[in-house]
Amino acid sequence: MGKTLFEKVWDQHIVEKVEGGQEILYIDRHFIHEVTSPQAFSGIRNRGIDIFRKDKIVATADHNVPTQNQHLPIKEALSRIQVDALKQNCEEFGIELYGLGHPYQGIVHVIGPELGITKPGMTIVCGDSHTSTHGAFGTIAFGIGTSQVEQVMATQCVLMERPKTMRITIDGEIGKGVYAKDIILYIISKLGTAGGTGHFVEYAGSAVCSLSMEARMTICNMSIEMGARGGMIAPDETTFNYVKDREFAPKGEAFEQAVAHWSELYTDEDAVFDTEYNFDASDIEPMITYGTNPGMGVGISQQIPVMDEVDNPGGLSKSLEYMDFNPGDDMIGKKVDHVFIGSCTNSRIEDLRLVASLVKGKKKANHVDVMIVPGSYQVQQQAKKEGIDKILEEAGFELRQSGCSACLGMNEDKIPKGEYCVSTSNRNFEGRQGPGARTMLVSPFTAAAIAIKGSIVDPREFLMQETAV
Amino acid sequence: MEKFEVLQSRAVLLDAEDVDTDQIIPARFLKSTSREGFGDNLFRDWRYDEEGNEKPDFVLNNNQYSGKILVAGRNFGCGSSREHAAWALYDYGFRAVVSSYFADIFKGNALNNGLLPVQVSEDFLQEIFKKVENNPDQLIGIDLEQQFISIKGMNHHEHFDINSFKKACLLKGYDDIDFLLSKKESIKKFEQQYEEF
Ligand code: SF4
Numbered sequence: 229m230g231k232t233l234f235e236k237v238w239d240q241h242i243v244e245k246v247e248g249g250q251e252i253l254y255i256d257r258h259f260i261h262e263v264t265s266p267q268a269f270s271g272i273r274n275r276g277i278d279i280f281r282k283d284k285i286v287a288t289a290d291h292n293v294p295t296q297n298q299h300l301p302i303k304e305a306l307s308r309i310q311v312d313a314l315k316q317n318c319e320e321f322g323i324e325l326y327g328l329g330h331p332y333q334g335i336v337h338v339i340g341p342e343l344g345i346t347k348p349g350m351t352i353v354c355g356d357s358h359t360s361t362h363g364a365f366g367t368i369a370f371g372i373g374t375s376q377v378e379q380v381m382a383t384q385c386v387l388m389e390r391p392k393t394m395r396i397t398i399d400g401e402i403g404k405g406v407y408a409k410d411i412i413l414y415i416i417s418k419l420g421t422a423g424g425t426g427h428f429v430e431y432a433g434s435a436v437c438s439l440s441m442e443a444r445m446t447i448c449n450m451s452i453e454m455g456a457r458g459g460m461i462a463p464d465e466t467t468f469n470y471v472k473d474r475e476f477a478p479k480g481e482a483f484e485q486a487v488a489h490w491s492e493l494y495t496d497e498d499a500v501f502d503t504e505y506n507f508d509a510s511d512i513e514p515m516i517t518y519g520t521n522p523g524m525g526v527g528i529s530q531q532i533p534v535m536d537e538v539d540n541p542g543g544l545s546k547s548l549e550y551m552d553f554n555p556g557d558d559m560i561g562k563k564v565d566h567v568f569i570g571s572c573t574n575s576r577i578e579d580l581r582l583v584a585s586l587v588k589g590k591k592k593a594n595h596v597d598v599m600i601v602p603g604s605y606q607v608q609q610q611a612k613k614e615g616i617d618k619i620l621e622e623a624g625f626e627l628r629q630s631g632c633s634a635c636l637g638m639n640e641d642k643i644p645k646g647e648y649c650v651s652t653s654n655r656n657f658e659g660r661q662g663p664g665a666r667t668m669l670v671s672p673f674t675a676a677a678i679a680i681k682g683s684i685v686d687p688r689e690f691l692m693q694e695t696a697v
Numbered sequence: 698m699e700k701f702e703v704l705q706s707r708a709v710l711l712d713a714e715d716v717d718t719d720q721i722i723p724a725r726f727l728k729s730t731s732r733e734g735f736g737d738n739l740f741r742d743w744r745y746d747e748e749g750n751e752k753p754d755f756v757l758n759n760n761q762y763s764g765k766i767l768v769a770g771r772n773f774g775c776g777s778s779r780e781h782a783a784w785a786l787y788d789y790g791f792r793a794v795v796s797s798y799f800a801d802i803f804k805g806n807a808l809n810n811g812l813l814p815v816q817v818s819e820d821f822l823q824e825i826f827k828k829v830e831n832n833p834d835q836l837i838g839i840d841l842e843q844q845f846i847s848i849k850g851m852n853h854h855e856h857f858d859i860n861s862f863k864k865a866c867l868l869k870g871y872d873d874i875d876f877l878l879s880k881k882e883s884i885k886k887f888e889q890q891y892e893e894f
Contacts, residue, residue, distance in 0.1 A: 243887040244880065248862030252880060256893055264779065266730035271874070280881075292728070306728035313730050349894060357778040357802060373780035373806035375872065383877040383884055388805070389860060421715055422772040425801055455775060457801055478894070486894040521715050521775075543714050636724040636777075645747070657719040657776060659742050 230496025232393050233462050234428050237368045237493065241351045243385060250387050256350040258284055258380045259336045260323075262314040263291045263638070264355030268378035269317040279321050281384045286345060287318050287325040290335045292638050295601050295628035298328050307639060332475075334604020334630045337361035337572035341445060342606055344474025348463035348490040353380060358572050358654065360451040363460035364444035365467055366493045368428070370458040391457045392426050392502040395495070397433040400509040405688040407582070408443035409574060409652065409671035411435070412450040413515035415507060417525040424456030427503060430495060431461050435509035441470040442578040449573045450654050453522040462494040514687050516559050517656050517669040519547035524656075528674065528686050532557045550658055551666050552646075559684050564648050567592075567679040568661070569672055570601030571635035571653035577610050579652070579672040580627075584616045586676040586690055587623040593682025598625045599641060601633040625679070637662040650678045699811045700870035704792055704839045705849065707764030708829050709756055716769055717776035718803060722785040724777075735781050736788030757789075761833045765792040768825050768837075772796075773814075774803025783807045793839050795846065797822045808863045809872060815839060815846050821855045824848065841867060 231239070243252040260268075265287070272279060279285070292307040294300075302308035311328070318325040326332035332339055337358055340346040346362045352369040353359060355377045362369035376386050396415060416423075429451050436444070444461050451459030468487050471477045478486045513527040524547060526532065532548065534555040535541040548555060553562075569575070569583055580602065592598050600620060602608040608630055611617050617627045634641040635653040637660070643649040645664030652675050653660075656667035670678070677687035726738040743755050751758040767786065773796040774782060783806040786794065793813040807814045817825075828848050829835045836849035841864060847854035866872060877884075 240891075244883050246862055246876075248860050248865075250860065250862045252877065252884070254884070254887055254891065263727050267732050267780075270731070275874070277878070280884075291724075310728050310730060347894065355778060355780075357776070371778035371802055373778055373783070373802060373809060375780060375806065375809035375874070379874050379877055382874050383881065385877055385880075385884055387862075387873045387877060391801075421775055422798060422800070425772075425798070452776075455772070455800055489894040521717065540714055546713070636719075638724045638727065655717075655719065655776060657717045659723055660719050663723070663725075663742055663747065 230499040232495045232499045232501060233366060233430055233460060233493055234368065234393050235499070237349055237351070237366070238390065240349070246387065249389050251390055252385050252387055253351060254385055255353050255380050256284065257286065257340070257345060257352045259340060259352065259354035259359070260285060260287045260377065261291055261336050261356065262289050262310045264374050265377055266310065266313050266317065267374045268381055269321070271378040272381050277382060279323070279381045282322050284384060285323045285381070287314060287323050288333055288336050288339055289314055289327045291632045291636065293328055293631040294639050295631050295633050295641055298629045304640065331605055334606065335572045335575065335632055337449065338576060338603030338607065341365065341441070342474070342604060344471055344477030347471060347477065347486070348467060349493050353386060357452040358449050360458040361445050361449040361572055363448035363451065363458050364441060365471070366460055366463035366490070368458065368460065371452065391428040394424060394427040394429045394456065394503040394505070395501045396429055396431050396505045396507065398431065398435040398507045398509050399433040400435055402435055402438070402509045403513065405514055405673060405691050406512050407671040407673055408439055408446035410512055410515040411509065412447045413517065413522065413525045413669060414512045416450065416454045416523050417515070419454045419505065421453060421521050421523040422455040424451065424454040427456050429456045429459040431459055432495070436461060437464065440578060441466060442576045445576070446573055450522065453654060463490050514671060514674050516674065516684065518551065518553055518559060519544065520550055520656055520658050522654065522656060522669060525669070526559060528559055528684070530559065532559070560686060562648070562684040564596055564650050564678055564683055566643050566647060566649040567596055567598045567675050568634045568649055568651040568653065569675050570599070570603070570633050572603060573654045574652035574672045575601060575603030575607065577607050580607065580611050580616050581614070583672050583676040584619045586673060587625065587680060588619050590623055590680050592624040592679045596679055596682050598679045599628060599634060600625050601628045602630045604630045634661050636660060637665070650675050698870050698872050701792065701811055701813055701841055701867040703841065704765060705836055706766050707762070707834060708766040708768050708825065708837045709762045709764055710826055710829055711756055711767060711769040712826070714770035715772045715775055718774055718779050718782040719776055721774070721782040722779065727779060727781050732784050733788060735785035736790070739785040739789045765790060766795060766837050766839070767791045768795045768822070768829065770796065771798040771819070773799050775800040778802045780806040780810070783810045783812050787812045795822070795825065808867065811867065813839065813841065813867065815857050817846060817855050817857060824853060
């Protein structure tokens, strides 16, 4: 019997199988950031051991950092202490740090791919659940807890049970105004937030193959939102072209050799998955969430479900109470106070280009605050080079400096209590963007349309305007 | 890590499904660089209002209920990988969480910190909810060696699954790092024949 993509990569990294079904998995790259690493460094210190493979660790500061005036000391004391602790720890143990002010700084899942650190066939971990982003390259990438961060520091390995395999095939044509974010929000709305638990997902099908690398990253990024350990996509020409010539990618002959190896990474025809789902891309319209988990999403032209349409009416009523929405409400026309464009899901250059293409020559609605936070310093510089910053500025949008920002509100970028934020991030949990904040998840294209209109709108209206001109 | 053998305790009922780790410990409380003290902010925004006053309708503020076992609806611990969620539950005093379904990363984090996730059937979960609601002094027993959970004084018990390696670790109070460190030679041998492309 053939092997799945997941099995091929996993099997290449098994050091040893342990009784009870656990396996020792060798890790090629370990990303760390300031929030989930300090306790792991202390653990290493307390054990009196050294870090085993320092050259396989890359560190950045992203979760806590301000997105304005990054050259000044961080105002908030606890954030500053955490960012400083990362710097001291990296210095003490000899780890490469792309901290504030470094040209490679950015959200950990944005910088890995853009620097060519993330490559097909690797195993990658990070103390962050959206590590699944790197799966877009045909990589086994998953989030771990701090105890495991310490394990990897100590031994470059994790101990874990082999997850089950799932394939989600998406064929058919993707509609106009529909983006990767809509595809993944649609899938999560169908499978639920626990639909992928225990599984590693492979996304396949013609619709997935047609996507750019950045769009594939958006899809893999949100695998965790359906409970899956990770998601991956078989590498192809699109992947190789993306990796080629990046800072840390192999060059010349080494690159050719790598491509030969990477080309073997696909699911064999006779391989069997534990679970399979099929979707048709043409069924998908721009999506928006109405509730307090990423599974609570609908097509933007649709209504919030009513109680007898859902499995968990208690959960729905609690969510709608938090959002101050009613069952059966239309999403279109709902009021919006803030628009946040950023996060490891949608803050790459293609996202900013898309936003700029929609807002060019228009103005944001007066009452809406718009925050655009690039995923990395490099994305910010590229946006400036392309004049995107000017287009955004003219539309009344603010392009800030890179970091996680209002995705989780650990820095000062918080949404005030009770206010509505349309966000391109990945989680609409209660209080995620600040205590009492109300989040609706959308694609960058939809977010841009809503910022202009000032209320929830079908972004396809803006496509029609363009064709009419 | 502390050993876990048997636990007999009253239980705290959290009647909610899909409890995510952002609720267990909100991001703004993740700024500590040590593992201690997170219990004070466990379920912060469900437990306290903005002024820091207790919300009387939240179960942790209801002194009828107490104990080392938290019982919650399905898909407990979804969302962020923050191990701080497991630390907060442990620091508050919980030693076991009972649910009909756990998110993967939370489950692993809990096991790595001596907090036992006990996955039971939906029916058994409802049974515990009913019994404890009627009688907050109802004791729940958890026997890790035998892998069963029981509603004390009643003929109700249920078997639960746990990976045999993780079980041995919990019973002995060992952690994975001790084990992996003992495998250093195999890891080095693996590295010699392994090529990264
Ligand atoms: S952008 Fe949001 S989801 Fe992504 S790593 Fe940062 S906090 Fe996590």
